Amino acid sequence: MLVSVTGGTGFVGAHSVAALARAGHRVRLHVRDAANVERALAPLGVDSATVERVVVGDVTDEMSVAKAVRGTDAVLHAAAVYSFDSRYHSAMRRTNQRGAEVVLSAARRTGADPIIHVSSVAAMLPCAGRVLHEHTPPGAAREPYMASKAAAERVARDHQRQGAPVVITYPPALLGPHDPNLGDQNARLRDALRGLVPMWPSGGFPIGDVRDTAALHAAVLTAPRDGTDRHFGPGRYLSTRAYVRLLREVTGRPLPAAVLPAAAMLPVGLLADRLQRFWPWHLPAEYGAIYTCACAARVADHASTLGLVSRPPAQTVADTVHWLYQQGHVSARRAGRAAVPSSPVQV
Structure with a gap:
């Protein structure tokens, strides 16, 4: 299967590309800087032959996105700005919702199936009942990152309601080795x-391993459609x-x-x-x-993780x-x- 991956040089994206490669798939990458591809994928043992092509552009750019998804069998939209650093607030507002709109619409037009949208458990916070499940509505937080992911979540769910083959995944707070940009969680651990x-x-957070979420993305590609189109990344609170x-x-x-x-x-x-x-x-x-x-x-204990067990x-x-x-x-x-x-x- 040829899979178009946005954000393939990021933490989740790079590990997901490695999981796709191990499952025998080829990938086409949509990235902002082609120079980052080798640095992100080489430590994960991804053979360069796995990457069919690299398309350079921003996920808010309709032309580059259309080029990246054209003719592919499936799409994994993993690109997003993730940070609680206030210097990136405007980039989150600009990128996360609009990127979901552009990528998911382009993927639908090209006939990709499935179209995997990488959301976050943060997209459903705060929630009533303090337990998350596939029917928990998008959150109404005013915090910029959470608000931007909730907005992107609404975009993905709108596509689902319209019958599009959109599958949503919800990674927890992710740790793990081989982080190309030393993202939020790994940087906090370092600090x-x-x-x-x-x-x-006080309080807490769901924590998981990036390698387990990457395995989920590979599993979603070939998982049977049984009415479940929302899956949580393996982890625990x-x-x-x-x-x-x-x-x-x-x-x-x-x-x-x-x-x-x-x-x-x-x-x-x-x-x-x-x-x-x-x-x-x-x-x-x-x-x-x-x-x-x-x-x-x-x-919730019954939430779908496609049977994957977290480390x-x-x-x-x-x-x-x-x-x-x-x-x-x-x-x-x-x-x-x-x-x-x-x-x-x-x-």
Whole structure:
């Protein structure tokens, strides 16, 4: 099968391309910079012969998107701006909803089946009942990233209601090795190991392994249509207290940290967001991250993951910390015992 992939040089996109390649599919990439393809895919062992073509452009550009999806069997729309950094708010508003509109419409016109839209559990937050399932409506959060993903979610669901072969996936907060751009979750883990996150908000968040979500995307391509067109990336909900304990267990380090009421930390996050617009270095206190912990919900046990089982969080964190150490993002001292993995890192 020839699959057009947007965002194939990002964290989720690159791992998904590797999963598609292992399943025997060929890919056509739609990327903003062709120079990033080798850097993103080579560490994952993707053979260059797997990439049929690279189309350069932005997902809001109708001409380049049409070129990228034309003649392909399926489309995986993984491109999005994901960050709680206030400097990227305008890019999120501009890209996430409009990108979904352009890519999904172009994929429908070319007859691709399935058309996989990579959403996020954040697109349905906050939610009533504190449990997420395939019928949970898009959230009404005003936080920019969550709002942009909710808007894109509405676009994808509109296509579904119209009978289009659109399948939506909902990754949790993802960790894992081989992150081409050191995205939000891996950067926060790095900062925690560096001692830059001494305070955590109460609450928690669903956490998963990027390799498991990539496997889900490969499975969706050939999964039988049984009326289920929304799938959650494998993972599990962890409280922030449990997450910090997990970091301590994996690294063998004390990592002192206080857990404060999320409501009390939200004003600090708002202040940090305003300061971040003028401060050249990244501030680890972000309103969006705090707000997510305050309103995050666990995924219902019956939610579809196509039978895929998530890696244990300890393995995911250990592999990620080891990779951060290998790449020079943290020292051996900060990686602790994860500097030497107990088992080979899998891609």
